[in-house]
Amino acid sequence: MLSSPSAVLAVEPFDQLWQVRLESLLAAGRAAGADLVEVFLERTDAVGVLAEQDRITSVSPGLGRGAGLRVFLGERDGFVSTNDLSDPGLLTALDQALGMLGLERSAQVHSDFEGLPALRDFGRLKADWLGRCPALGEATDRLLEGTAQLGRHGRHLQVRRGSYSRDWQEVLVAASDGTFARDIRLHQSVGLNVLAADGEHRASLGRRYGTSGRPDDLREWDAEAAARDLCASTGTMLYADYVEAGQWPVVLANRFGGVIFHEACGHLLETTQVERGTTPFAEQVGEVIAHPAVTAIDEGLSDGAFGSLSMDDEGMEPQRTVLIENGVLQRFLSDRAGERRTGHARTGSGRRQSHAFAAASRMRNTYIAAGPHTPEQLMASVDRGLYCKTMGGGSVGPTGQFNFSVEEGYLIENGQLTKPVKGATLIGEAKDVMPRISMCANDLELAAGYCGSVSGSIYVTVGQPHIKVDSITVGGR
Amino acid sequence: MADHSLDTSRIDASRLRGRLEDLAHGLAIPQWDLGAACSTDTSVQVDRGEAKQLKGAQRSSITVRVWNGDGLVGITSTSDLSDGGLARALASAKEASAFGNPDDKPAFSPLSTAPLAPLEQPLCPPQGILTLLGTLKEAERELLGRHAAITTVPYNGLAERSSERIYLNSAGASRHQKLTTASVYLYARAEETGRKPRSSGAVRLAYGADSLDVAGCIDEAAERTIRHLDYAPIETGYYTCCFSPEAFLDLIGAFSSLFNARAVLDGVSLSTRESLGQPLAVPFFQLHDNGLHPGNVGASAFDGEGTPTRRLALVENGLLANFLHSEATARAFGVAPTGHAGLGAKVSVGPDWFEVSGTGGQADLDRHSADGIVWIDSLSALHAGVKASQGSFSLPFDGWLVKGGEARSIEAATVAGDIRSLLNGIIGFEGAAKITPDGLSPYVWVEGLSITGDS
Numbered sequence: 001m002l003s004s005p006s007a008v009l010a011v012e013p014f015d016q017l018w019q020v021r022l023e024s025l026l027a028a029g030r031a032a033g034a035d036l037v038e039v040f041l042e043r044t045d046a047v048g049v050l051a052e053q054d055r056i057t058s059v060s061p062g063l064g065r066g067a068g069l070r071v072f073l074g075e076r077d078g079f080v081s082t083n084d085l086s087d088p089g090l091l092t093a094l095d096q097a098l099g100m101l102g103l104e105r106s107a108q109v110h111s112d113f114e115g116l117p118a119l120r121d122f123g124r125l126k127a128d129w130l131g132r133c134p135a136l137g138e139a140t141d142r143l144l145e146g147t148a149q150l151g152r153h154g155r156h157l158q159v160r161r162g163s164y165s166r167d168w169q170e171v172l173v174a175a176s177d178g179t180f181a182r183d184i185r186l187h188q189s190v191g192l193n194v195l196a197a198d199g200e201h202r203a204s205l206g207r208r209y210g211t212s213g214r215p216d217d218l219r220e221w222d223a224e225a226a227a228r229d230l231c232a233s234t235g236t237m238l239y240a241d242y243v244e245a246g247q248w249p250v251v252l253a254n255r256f257g258g259v260i261f262h263e264a265c266g267h268l269l270e271t272t273q274v275e276r277g278t279t280p281f282a283e284q285v286g287e288v289i290a291h292p293a294v295t296a297i298d299e300g301l302s303d304g305a306f307g308s309l310s311m312d313d314e315g316m317e318p319q320r321t322v323l324i325e326n327g328v329l330q331r332f333l334s335d336r337a338g339e340r341r342t343g344h345a346r347t348g349s350g351r352r353q354s355h356a357f358a359a360a361s362r363m364r365n366t367y368i369a370a371g372p373h374t375p376e377q378l379m380a381s382v383d384r385g386l387y388c389k390t391m392g393g394g395s396v397g398p399t400g401q402f403n404f405s406v407e408e409g410y411l412i413e414n415g416q417l418t419k420p421v422k423g424a425t426l427i428g429e430a431k432d433v434m435p436r437i438s439m440c441a442n443d444l445e446l447a448a449g450y451c452g453s454v455s456g457s458i459y460v461t462v463g464q465p466h467i468k469v470d471s472i473t474v475g476g477r
Numbered sequence: 478m479a480d481h482s483l484d485t486s487r488i489d490a491s492r493l494r495g496r497l498e499d500l501a502h503g504l505a506i507p508q509w510d511l512g513a514a515c516s517t518d519t520s521v522q523v524d525r526g527e528a529k530q531l532k533g534a535q536r537s538s539i540t541v542r543v544w545n546g547d548g549l550v551g552i553t554s555t556s557d558l559s560d561g562g563l564a565r566a567l568a569s570a571k572e573a574s575a576f577g578n579p580d581d582k583p584a585f586s587p588l589s590t591a592p593l594a595p596l597e598q599p600l601c602p603p604q605g606i607l608t609l610l611g612t613l614k615e616a617e618r619e620l621l622g623r624h625a626a627i628t629t630v631p632y633n634g635l636a637e638r639s640s641e642r643i644y645l646n647s648a649g650a651s652r653h654q655k656l657t658t659a660s661v662y663l664y665a666r667a668e669e670t671g672r673k674p675r676s677s678g679a680v681r682l683a684y685g686a687d688s689l690d691v692a693g694c695i696d697e698a699a700e701r702t703i704r705h706l707d708y709a710p711i712e713t714g715y716y717t718c719c720f721s722p723e724a725f726l727d728l729i730g731a732f733s734s735l736f737n738a739r740a741v742l743d744g745v746s747l748s749t750r751e752s753l754g755q756p757l758a759v760p761f762f763q764l765h766d767n768g769l770h771p772g773n774v775g776a777s778a779f780d781g782e783g784t785p786t787r788r789l790a791l792v793e794n795g796l797l798a799n800f801l802h803s804e805a806t807a808r809a810f811g812v813a814p815t816g817h818a819g820l821g822a823k824v825s826v827g828p829d830w831f832e833v834s835g836t837g838g839q840a841d842l843d844r845h846s847a848d849g850i851v852w853i854d855s856l857s858a859l860h861a862g863v864k865a866s867q868g869s870f871s872l873p874f875d876g877w878l879v880k881g882g883e884a885r886s887i888e889a890a891t892v893a894g895d896i897r898s899l900l901n902g903i904i905g906f907e908g909a910a911k912i913t914p915d916g917l918s919p920y921v922w923v924e925g926l927s928i929t930g931d932s
Contacts, residue, residue: 050823052743055580058823059573063555063566080533083556093535100531100606140576159744159866195745195866202867204745242869245713245893245929275524276631278666280674356534393861398631398666399674401889403873405861425862425871425891427931429673475871475891475929 014041014172014182016119021087022174023115025094029071030111030176032103036072037094038175038336040313041085042355044168045130051143051162054151059136066355071097075341079358116180122310123170123184130168132215133188139164142218146192149227155235159195159204164188164218173315181315187306187459188217189448192230196238203238203422205230205390205407210306210448212459233390233408240420243409243476249385250426250469251378251412255447256391258367258462260469261296262451263394263402264430269298269323270349270361271338272454278398280431281329289329290434293371296324298333300348300364306448307364307461314350314359321347323366327435335361353456360455367463371440375466378439380415386424386474387412396430403427425475433472441466488513488537490643490653496560500567501543501647508544509567510585510646512781512820513537520636521609523617525629528610539563540820542583543570549577552822573822583824586804586814589650589783594769596778600639601657601685609635609686613661616691620665623699626706630698632664632678637686644783644820652783658775659686663698667706675708675886677701677854677875682774682914701854704877708886711878711930716851717904718892718926719844722833722911722918724853724874729764729831730915731863731870732896736766736791736799738806739826745866747897748797750810757797758900761837764792766801768816768829772912776830781820786829789815794836801826831916838905842922846882851928853892868896889931899923 022039029037043065050058067090068081078100080093095105134142146162154160169185191208207230211217252260273279281289290296300309300318309318314336322330334342335350338361350359379387387410394404406424410417446463493513501509515537522529540554541563551574555566604612613635620630637659644652664678679697683689720728732747735757740746748757758764767788768776779785782804790798802810803818803826819825844852853876862872871893877884907920 049576055578056576057578057581058821059551059576060822061553061569061573063553063557063562063569065557065562076528076531078531078533080535082535083537083558084535093533096533100528100533136573136576204864204866242893245891245927247931275529277629278631356536358530358532393858395858395861397857398664398676401873403858403861403891405858405871423864423869423871423893425858425873425893427873427889427891429889473889473891473929473931475873475893477871477893477927 014043014170018172019116019119025090026174026176027111027113028105029094029098030113032098032105034071034073034098034101034103036176038070038173038314040068040355041172042066043170046165046167047136049139049143049164051140051147053160054144054147056140056144067093068355068358069093069097070358071101072340073101073103076101077337081356113176116174117178120181123182126184129184129186129215133166134218139218142221142223146223146227149224150192150194150231153228154194154196154231156196156198156238157194158197161193162191164190171313173313175315179315181311183310185212186215187212188214190218190221192226194230194234196234198238201238203234205234205237208448210459211304212306212308214304236420237408237422240422243386243421243424243474245476246474247471248474249382250388250472250474251382251385252388252464252467252469253390254443254445254465256449256462257388257467258447258464259391259394259404259449261368261464262363262366262462263396263404264428264433265296266298266363266366267396267453268400268430269332270363271332271334271342271344272360274332274342274344275338280400284329285331287329288327290324290327291437292327293440294324294327294434294437295369296367297322297369298363298366302365302446302461305365305446305461306459309364312348312350313352316346316348316350318348318364333361333363335359351455351458353458357455362453362455362458363451363460365446365461365463367444367446368440368465368467370442370444370465373439373441375441375443378441378466378468379412379417381439381468382412383414385412386421387417400430401427402430423476427473427475433469436470436472437467438470439468488515488641488643490645490651493643494645496563497645500564504567504571506543506567506571507546508647509541510644511539511541513539513643514640516638516640518636518638519603519606519609520634521606521613522634523610523613526614526618531606531610539566541566541570542820543567543574545571545574545577548582549574549579550583550822551575551577577822581805581823583805585646585648585650586782586784588785588814589644589646591785593778593785594787596769596776597771598656599684600655601687603637603639604686609637612686612691616661616663616695620663620695620699624667624703626667626669627665627699627702628668630663630665633662635661635686644779646783650783652779654778656775657684659683659689661689661691661694663694665698665702667702669706675702675705677705680914684774705875705886708888710888711890711928713929715925716928717922717924718851718853719907720853720921720923721855722920723913724856725833725918725921726831726913726915727856727859728870729833730828731859732865733828734865736801736828737826738800738802738810741800742806742809747866747868752797755797756795757792757897758795759838759903760795761835762792762795762900762903763834763836765790765832766828766830767832770830770832770917772917773830780816780818782814782818782824784814784816784818786816801828833916833918833921834910835906835919838903839922840905842905842907844879844907844920847879848881850879852877852879852884870894870896887930891929893927893929899926
């Protein structure tokens with residue numbers, strides 16, 4: 001979709017007209033002996049734009065369509081994806097999925113499948129979203145404004161980049177349990193990145209903002225404020241020394257600081273991890289797994305947040321799921337397969353990157369709740385430690401070991417921020433670190449991010465107030 | 478009106494060309510090229526003797542690139558290969574061309590019709606999902622039986638793929654490659670009473686599922702996992718490190734912008750135009766990129782612009798020898814494209830498959846009999862812990878501390894440093910070069926790296 005938002009809208013929409021075709025597929029699957037059959041249809045219209053220095057250097061539109069068919073038999077499932085949405089193409093995919101489970105479609109369709117109910121159309125009021133997004137000319141102008149602002153506010157900038165992505169997606173989910181729902185999703189993200197160099201000193205930093213369901217997001221983006229914030233951090237980090245390695249108390253800033261909970265604990269509260277036997281918390285619902293200061297929530301409801309949904313990729317409306325309350329584990333995030341295999345009830349958390357992935361239990365907007373303290377009280381409680389103002393990415397391994405990088409850090413000495421430090425990586429294990437989050441401030445904020453896992457890369461939000469971790473391993477030099 | 482679709486299980490290059498020519502003519506597009514791919518994938522996962530997830534996929538996609546009357550380039554990708562889908566993609570690309578970069582106008586590669594190097598890539602028939610499932614169940618069973626502490630194999634998979642890719646352009650270039658590949662991975666989790674769980678694994682690739690070295694994958698996964706069971710913290714400090722071939726190649730790959738002409742032109746590489754011929758590593762260090770190596774299962778015969786894949790010296794005797802190029806970057810440097818391009822409005826450049834070798838350094842290095850060294854088996858979180866444009870890294874790793882010839886697994890640690898210092902801190906190589914999925918390398922010894930431990 002470019003200056004005229006027409007390309008994808010010119011093709012047949014996913015609506016009630018698909019009902020007969022889908023019912024035929026679902027009935028055939030049930031008649032073959034499947035416990036449950038699910039069809040996920042998708043159309044996408046995306047564009048990515050890159051500005052470097054004062055030029056637009058890349059405009060990359062992408063159009064897509066496809067289907068994912070999933071068949072359950074007991075706890076097993078077969079999944080097939082295809083770009084071929086013709087009736088023969090979908091039937092072939094169904095046959096393959098059935099065949100994986102030793103089932104075979106018969107010529108005569110007799111099943112207890114009673115047909116689909118009326119479509120629950122979450123996309124009905126979103127039909128104009130794509131058309132309301134900035135046209136390409138407007139998007140490129142805004143990005144160039146961003147890179148110009150970087151030039152205005154930054155020093156020693158060798159590279160100035162701005163990037164924008166717009167991802168429009170229409171989905172239709174139908175399942176033999178009576179699920180029949182449609183939605184339209186819109187995610188937009190704009191980011192600035194710089195590389196500063198002065199002699200042997202180099203620093204590369206970035207900021208990214210993202211929302212869902214807000215067509216005017218790019219128009220409302222404050223390019224100057226974003227550029228000024230990034231340039232201030234870059235100017236500081238350009239001359240930073242490498243952090244001294246060791247065991248330190250750390251204070252993690254709000255917003256993207258929430259990546260620590262996402263990596264250290266959030267993934268371990270997905271039923272996919274219970275299924276694999278890779279979470280240490282599998283049998284600990286109702287038990288203390290974190291410091292009493294910690295209450296953690298995952299939800300898909302915050303207005304405009306990157307991880308918000310009207311329905312998940314299995315057609316279920318999202319919930320506000322309290323994961324941990326005052327340190328006590330409350331429940332897991334669960335999807336359709338997770339419910340069948342682990343017994344944890346679905347939470348509207350079945351998510352996937354696209355039709356090419358089977359849905360899995362995944363996080364949405366995940367954050368540690370605000371606490372009673374001020375950020376200054378957290379700082380004042382540390383004699384010598386590390387303040388992590390902005391975080392890079394992270395990951396968690398199959399034994400619960402997590403890691404994430406610190407993009408902008410400062411030493412805390414006698415309760416005060418002193419000099420900037422770079423090159424820090426925080427590592428630890430979820431079971432060890434959760435009891436050490438001893439103080440939460442009162443300044444909860446969220447930040448947009450991307451999460452890659454078993455069902456692909458999805459839009460999420462991480463968040464927290466400022467928090468203090470009593471001790472963590474800080475890798476450095 | 479019927480909307481005819483291409484058969485998504487195969488690509489008819491001749492028919493595709495005809496359709497693009499018609500559509501381009503109708504839209505007054507004077508010049509175009511495209512990359513198309515389709516694949517059929519089958520994969521299985523198991524969980525303690527039962528099928529867990531069985532997956533199949535038919536994928537097809539086309540990326541079209543068009544030049545407008547001003548020579549500016551626009552691009553669009555689509556997975557909708559119907560007539561209407563292709564028309565929409567071409568129209569979208571034409572519209573995007575209005576925003577093409579006048580300072581960087583890609584052209585057809587001058588090598589897009591040059592002869593391709595022969596590749597020995599047997600096309601293997603699919604084994605079928607039930608055969609894959611049986612093989613993987615047996616592999617899991619055998620791995621679980623190797624040690625009482627190995628209780629699950631939480632990450633496992635066996636997959637086979639059949640694929641085709643095509644490059645066409647309006648000047649007559651036509652590239653076509655068919656390929657079959659298969660892979661198996663086994664990552665076991667082991668836990669002993671009162672101790673933390675440990676995990677490790679192995680991967681194997683082949684042209685067909687029936688030729689996969691599943692037994693070797695089981696052996697390696699078991700050996701690595703068991704060797705990590707007895708662990709201890711490590712003191713923070715500076716150590717001589719011995720990188721496994723996999724770990725060293727991961728690190729080189731993460732810093733491949735050192736050799737990337739696109740990154741040099743964009744100012745995000747540590748190298749500059751003037752770096753060619755300058756020292757980058759110790760004088761006995763050699764590095765090539767060689768997508769044609771027989772060990773590179775699934776090698777591409779040509780890049781995204783149709784340029785043939787070739788072997789290229791990147792570092793010779795410690796000196797930076799060449800950069801990886803696309804058509805546009807090669808033109809900017811006054812050299813020939815090297816076969817490392819993607820396909821885009823701004824064409825990306827990337828490596829194929831590295832070959833690391835050494836012609837000197839300290840002899841008789843042996844990690845099994847060493848004292849006080851860290852043996853780095855695998856690196857984690859490269860996406861987060863590498864600052865390629867700064868040269869720095871700080872990465873979690875799995876490995877062993879070797880003392881008096883005895884190796885004990887390290888509980889949790891990071892290794893940090895600067896890539897240029899690392900390349901100049903190489904003291905030697907151990908053993909014969911080993912083929913891995915990412916390249917070929919011996920064990921590489923480096924002195925003076927910062928290790929942060931959990932003690």
